[in-house]
Amino acid sequence: MKYSLFVRIALALGILLSLGLLPSMAQDCDGEVIELEFMNWWGAAREALMDTLIGHFQEENPCIRVINQVQPWDNRAELLATAAASSNPPGIIMSTRPETYQFAINGLIIPIDAFVETHGTDLSVFYDGEIGLQYWNGELYGLPMPTAGGLTGLMIYNKNLLRDAGFDPEDPPETWQELEDMAAAITVADPMGIDVLGAAAFGTDSEFVAWLYTNNGKYVTEDGRTLLFNSPEGLETLEWMVNLTNNVNHGTLNITDFFQDTAFAQGDHPWYEDKQAFLHINTSFFGHFNVNDPEGYADTESWGTMLRPYNGDNPDAHSAGTTGYNYSGAWAYTIPAVHPPEKQEAAFKFAEFIGAHPLGGCAFLFAQSRPSPVKECNENPEYYNVNPYWSVVLEGLALDTPVQITPVQGQLAEILSNNIAEAYHGVKSPADALNDAHAEMQELLDEFWAEFDVDNM
Amino acid sequence: MQASQKTLRTQHETTWKLRMQEWWFRNRALIGFAFIFPWFAGFIIFDLLPFMYNLYLSFTDYQIGTRGIPPWIGLENYIEIFTDDKLFGKSMYNTVYYLGFSVPLRLIFAFLIALILNLRVRGMELYRTLFYVPSVVPLVAATVIFAGFLNTRYGFLNQFLVLIGATPVRWLSSPDAIKPSLILLSLWGFGGQMIIFLAGLQSIPEDLYEAAAIDGGTGWQRLIYITVPLMTPTIFFNLLLGLIGGFQIFEQVFILIGTNGGPLQAGLVYMLHVYNKAFRDFEFGYSAALSVILFLIIFVLTILLVYTSNRWVFYGDSQDDET
Structure with a gap:
């Protein structure tokens, strides 16, 4: 009797298991x-x-x-x-x-x-x-x-904020200088920090590299062996970013605070509350915007898309994006x-x-x-x-430029980021920050290639 | 016949009992070992062996994906740490700064609260529970709550500061404020230490206080001359655990300011550096060397503390007992 019961239970379990597993297996x-x-x-x-x-x-x-x-x-x-x-x-x-x-x-x-x-x-x-x-x-x-493209070359902007500040919402800025003027007119700050942000040219290495390419600069040679970012274009780029942060956004701390604990994908980003005029984000923006604020997404009178502005003082510069540099790209x-x-x-x-x-x-x-x-x-x-x-x-x-990287990119990016942060915080001048970063990064890159060349001889 | 059988049985039982007692006496150590075996096996498998393996890895160039035996590089990792790693010094400084403030502050705070909770007033059980509750909240949840508190614009702390006319503090964005923020957060979990202090306070014989009261001792004098000396073993215990835990601070910083350590890496603590080397740069051998150094620092500090404890920790009047 006991065994019979055992067999019946086992049989029932077997059937249940089969029912559970079979549908997940392909029928054919x-x-x-x-x-x-x-x-x-x-x-x-x-x-x-x-x-x-x-x-x-x-x-x-x-x-x-x-x-x-x-x-x-x-x-x-x-x-x-x-x-x-x-x-x-x-x-x-x-x-x-x-x-x-x-x-x-x-x-x-x-x-x-x-x-x-x-x-x-x-x-x-x-x-x-x-x-x-x-x-x-x-x-x-x-x-x-x-x-990998569309990560840095595109920006979105809030037409309402442009309109309120007296700008034509259908004519977004094309150059750094226009962007800076508009941002200065839109940004609202108080003792607690920034309430409404015009534009930010602030961030880690990837943000610097993105702006660098809109000033006709380059991060590295095409073979990935020589770093080029501490060029006059690179210095001009970082100086402009630091100045925008200090002059328009009232300092680094304000910008850091403004984005504290927010995430675009989760819908708690200042953008959704009409608190940011110009925002750089990759093409995932469209999907996230549509999910988090479908009405806002459908209302094209309230937002637009534009190309990342370029340095109007540099005749060789134009709007550009990069592919393959960003860590998350x-x-x-x-x-x-x-x-x-x-x-x-x-x-x-x-x-x-x-x-x-x-x-x-x-x-x-x-x-x-x-x-x-x-x-x-x-x-x-x-x-x-x-x-x-x-x-x-x-x-x-179509305006994206591929950037060559190596397996040590994570370490290089960290060095560049830390030096850029020191420039923002006034610990180093932009020139020193870029030169220091370049020296340290090139040494690391040379080490990598030396080892790589030996292994592949 | 029956009586002799009974006598024989009694003798047999007595012999058996004696043998059992003898066996127990002879093998009592073995039985003791059997009881501690589960812990001991766990210690060997989960602590000692990984530690030894970590020690071995610290002498190798073990990187992600290394199959088979990682290449032995001797002291290279250690040499690089002490000669070429800028973040080693920075992360160590940040950690020691954090320790220097958080450990004593937490000890004092927990001790003072324990003193208050040791008073005999109505509803004390409720107060004790309330003060202990924060320690039960998972660290991750507590840190997330704190991140909200510390938000510059919307956080409770800055709202309060503005209300009283003070300047808001950039708790998490200013390099100068990050470490104080972490120290503030460390006070959150004082409940564990408080409970230990409370247990210590309750073990102090009441008659000592009565005797002091008869001799005209004030409350302050009773605290300084009775409570504090008798609490030194507990203070020592909490200090030791606080130091060890403080050196290993990781989760709070990881959640609050991220792996890079925040602006100017002002919050890059040592364990974060160890983590980054392993999981961001994939240099596991180097990371193992960093963790061995941390172990040695904690080990030496512990030895020093234990050694010096004879001078300031009062373990009872053992000499009187002997006489």
């Missing part, structure tokens, strides 16, 4: 189902969208089951590093360009050129500037999604080296789908009104309906 899979853990940072707000993408992928690939592992943004570097370095990493990892390079030189991920050849993947569907960022030492390590989907070939193959199929498939990356980015690294996707005329400033976005993408 003849062979073994490959489970692919997909470690990504798309956030909870876009989890459902990603699940839809995964659903489409699994319909086409019934023997691959993708597990959507959305990770929190906090502790991202730690999570990623430990996952990638572990003996059991996820099946496919969403990583930034510096991380991809770092993993590549340490052999943690595999180059995908062989898969590209076997599968006949057409890489020409991507913009050259986008796919080009995913190569390290001549080998391709990932397929891009979303765009140039995302790709990389494949850990420790997995068996069939799992790596499955990961590549998913990377291909998420990168270039019309129901993959194309649809995913379209739903967020932001551009794709695939040319054809961006030619969808429907974009003009979902994004009122689509033509400006395309114009901005």
Whole structure:
């Protein structure tokens, strides 16, 4: 009797387990189902969208089951590093360009050129500037999604604040000087800090580099070996940024406080309260704006999009953006080296789908009104309906310049950031800050290349 | 017949009992070890072995992705730390600054509150609970709450300062105010130390105070000549734990000002530097060396404190007992 009961319970459990597991397995899979853990940072707000993408992928690939592992943004570097370095990493990892390079030189991920050849993947569907960022030492390590472009060249502005300050809202500033004049007229400060901010030219290394390119400056040579940012253009850029911060925004502390505890993606950013006139943000802005304030997003009388202003005093300068420099830019989907070939193959199929498939990356980015690294996707005329400033976005993408970086970019960026901060706080002059940063960074870069050259002789 | 059988049984039982007692006596150490074995095994597996491995890694160039045996580089990591690492000195200075203020302030604050909560007044249990509650709040939640308090424009502290006509403080944006903000935050979790002080206060014999009162001792004199000396073992214990915990401060800073340590890295504490080296620069061997140095500093300080404690910690009148 006891055994009979045991058998019945076991049978019932078996049925329950089967019911629970079978639907998640593909119905038409003849062979073994490959489970692919997909470690990504798309956030909870876009989890459902990603699940839809995964659903489409699994319909086409019934023997691959993708597990959507959305990770929190906090502790991202730690999570990623430990996952990638572990003996059991996820099946496919969403990583930034510096991380991809770092993993590549340490052999943690595999180059995908062989898969590209076997599968006949057409890489020409991507913009050259986008796919080009995913190569390290001549080998391709990932397929891009979303765009690395559109990260720094575009700005949005609040038409109401311009109107209230007596400016034509349909004529946004084109030069630094115009931006500064408008910002000075709009900014409102009191003893507690800034209440309404015109514009900020403040931040870390990436903000400096973004402004540097609008002054016809360069961060590094094309081979990535010589740093160039302490040029006269670089000095002029940093001096302008520091002056704007001190003269218009009443100092560094005000700007730091103004953005304290706010995040654009979470909807508590001053922008949503009509407290900021000009804002630089990447193309994810459109999706976040639409989610956090759909009415505001639909009201194009209240906001506009413009190109990042350039130095009007420099005849060679023009509006520009950079691709591949920003730490949080140039995302790709990389494949850990420790997995068996069939799992790596499955990961590549998913990377291909998420990168270039019309129901993959194309649809995913379209739903967020932001551009794709695939040319054809961006030619969808429907974009003009979902994004009122689509033509400006395309114009901005066309002005982007790729920046070469190395696996030591994280350390270089930290040195530059710290020196720039010292210039803002008046500890160093802008010239000293840039020269000190350059000396320290070039030494580190030279060390890296020396080691790299020895390893690759 | 029956009587002899009973006698035999009694003898047998007595012999068995004696044997058991003898076995117990002989093996009492073994039994003691059996009881502490779970802790001891945990110590070996989760503390000693990782520590030894960390020590080993500190002599290697272990970076992310290093497969197999990481390359042995001897003292290179240590040499670089002491000769070429600007952030080593900066982070150590920030940590010592934090310790120098937070540890004594927290001790004094916890001791004073414990003194008040040791009074015999109605509803004291409620007050004790209320004062202890902040210590139960998870550190992350407390830090997030504090971030709101310290917000320049909307924070409670600045609103209060403005209300009384004072100048608002840039708690988290000014390099000069970051460390004081962290020290302020450290006072939040004083409840743990307070409870230990309270337990210590309640163990002081009442007759000592009665005797002092008969001799005309004032409240202040009773505090200085009875309470404080008898509390020195507790003060020593809290001081030691406070120092060790203070050197390891990490989560609060990480949440409040981020991994870079805030403006001009004024809040870059030592553990944040260790973290950055490991998880941002992926130099695990170097990071291991940094943590070994921290261990040595804490170890030496602890030894020094224990050594000097004989001069100021009062462990009871043991000499009187012996006579």
